[in-house]
């Protein structure tokens with residue numbers, strides 16, 4: 630290596646160092662803040678072992694400000710926890726409401742949701758859950774569903790969903806019936822997942 634090359638290298642290195650370090654620090658700080666927000670949100674979401682995750686939620690009759698506040702709070706928690714869906718039972722509220730966000734169209738809330746159409750085709754994919762931290766299991770689900778219910782103002786809503794969106798709403802609807810991905814996977818993965826969850830429970 631010639632002296633010149635060496636100097637060039639040093640120079641590049643130096644330049645890189647000064648130009649990129651503040652940016653990296655900023656990124657690192659943003660990442661640390663996001664991680665702190667995620668942990669705070671997860672601390673407010675009921676975790677496996679909590680009985681409310683196993684109960685069937687009740688139909689919603691009153692479309693009042695309370696309901697809007699609940700949906701708003703759930704949407705905030707879903708975002709902070711970096712999830713794509715959150716059901717009321719996961720915050721200990723036994724009401725038939727969930728929020729979801731399958732794409733960049735923004736978050737949606739649905740009240741008293743029902744599947745009015747379920748396609749014949751199914752697909753297996755790996756699913757996680759904000760109430761089962763550290764667990765991912767394969768779950769087979771229909772790839773197309775039509776979901777109907779009410780929005781927060783009691784107006785009828787209908788979503789024709791395929792793929793990822795269809796999977797999310799089926800997962801959230803399960804929550805309103807006390808069903809978890811552990812119930813939807815095979816014995817082997819269930820056993821493995823329970824092994825992952827058990828130590829955490831005994832520490833409580």
Ligand SMILES: [Zn+2]
Nearest residue numbers: 757758759760
């Ligand atoms: Zn879940």
